[in-house]
Structure formats: structure tokens, C-alpha cells
Amino acid sequence: MQEEQNENPAFDDSQEENEIQEKVEDEVSNEALQLQISELKEQYMRAYADFENTKKRLIRDKDQALEYAYEKIAKDLLPSLDTLEIALKSIQDSKINAEESDSILSKIEEGIALTLDNLLKTLAKHGIEPISTDGGFDPNFHDAIMQVQSDAHESGEIVAVMQKGYKYKERVLRPSMVSIAK
Structure with missing residues (x-):
């Protein structure tokens, strides 16, 4: 009976389709994850740039406040x-x-x-x-x-x-x- 299943081309096609389907789903999933990673990296870079700008502004404001404290x-x-x-x-x-x-x-x-x-x-x-x-x-x-x-x-x-x-x-x-x- 196994010989019949191995020789059955419909079963082989179905198995191949399942494997292809899984690969496609994996690739789509990987692409979605890569896109999400890219978006998170961009959000992180913006937040980091905002943090650095705020830090510079606070330092400048502090220096100016000290300079004109008297x-x-x-x-x-x-x-x-x-x-x-x-x-x-x-x-x-x-x-x-x-x-x-x-x-x-x-x-x-x-x-x-x-x-x-x-x-x-x-x-x-x-x-x-x-x-x-x-x-x-x-x-x-x-x-x-x-x-x-x-x-x-x-x-x-x-x-x-x-x-x-x-x-x-x-x-x-x-x-x-x-x-x-x-």
C-alpha cells in the first residue's frame, strides 16, 4: 500500500503544495517581521534623536541660566x-x-x-x-x-x-x- 502512495502522483503533488505553501507563508511572515523591525528601528532612531536634541537644549538652557544667574x-x-x-x-x-x-x-x-x-x-x-x-x-x-x-x-x-x-x-x-x- 505504501508503494501505491509513493507512486500516487496526486499525493506527491499535494505534499509539494503543502511544502511550497509553508515556504510562502514563512517568507511572508519573514517579510512582515522585517518590515516591523524596520519600523521599530526608525521609531527608535527618532526617539533617540529627540532625546539628544532635548538633552542639548537642556544643557544650553542650564548654561544660559547659570550665566545670567546674577x-x-x-x-x-x-x-x-x-x-x-x-x-x-x-x-x-x-x-x-x-x-x-x-x-x-x-x-x-x-x-x-x-x-x-x-x-x-x-x-x-x-x-x-x-x-x-x-x-x-x-x-x-x-x-x-x-x-x-x-x-x-x-x-x-x-x-x-x-x-x-x-x-x-x-x-x-x-x-x-x-x-x-x-
Whole structure:
């Protein structure tokens, strides 16, 4: 009977068809798996790229936050600078007006001048510097609070500084309050 099955061409064809069918199914299954692997690799690469970009952004943000960490305290110190400068100027004005050379007044003036100088040096050491008002008006660094008629200055040129401006590194903490020529 086995001889009949081996000799039966229909049985051989059926067995061959089954083997071919299994191979085709295996190939289709392999192709689907390869496609799925490819998609997963692509998703992984995108996620990894997003992670790297986020990591770089966080490092950049942290570095920038550290670089400008003193900005708030710098802004808070500016009124003290203003007060010292006003005190020094009023002492100088009273000496000129009264034409006195009183030693007490001179010592107070000297003390305020030294304190102001020391404070300015300390601030400069940490990147805080006055904004230059020499030359023309620059809206990035100056606020024009009034315009005055001046024969000695060209139009748009700074005539007087009402309040000094300061910058921390390249950022403006406070613009200079100036009057400009018409």
C-alpha cells in the first residue's frame, strides 16, 4: 500500500503544495517581521534623536541660566549706585556753591567716592558695566526722556544723562535715561 502512495502522483503533488505553501507563508511572515523591525528601528532612531536634541537644549538652557544667574541681584544693586552718585554730586555741588573746603565735607566726599569706585569695580568684575553715553543715541541702550534745543550738539546726539544705564554682559539691565538734541 505504501508503494501505491509513493507512486500516487496526486499525493506527491499535494505534499509539494503543502511544502511550497509553508515556504510562502514563512517568507511572508519573514517579510512582515522585517518590515516591523524596520519600523521599530526608525521609531527608535527618532526617539533617540529627540532625546539628544532635548538633552542639548537642556544643557544650553542650564548654561544660559547659570550665566545670567546674577541678573536679578545686579538690577537690585542699581538704585544703591544711583543713591551714591547723587550723594557724591550733591556734596560736590554744595562745595562749589558754598566755596567751602571744610575737611569733614571733603572726607565724606572722599568716602562716598571710594565706596562708589569699589562698588563699580566689584560689579565690573562680575560683568556689570555702565552703558556708554558717548556719541549718538542708540535705542537698544538709551531711553530718550526728552528732547532739548542745543547748538552744541547735532540732532539725535545725547546732550545729558539723567540716569545711568547698566548692562550685564551683553544684556541691558536698565537703559540710560537721556535727553537728546532736537
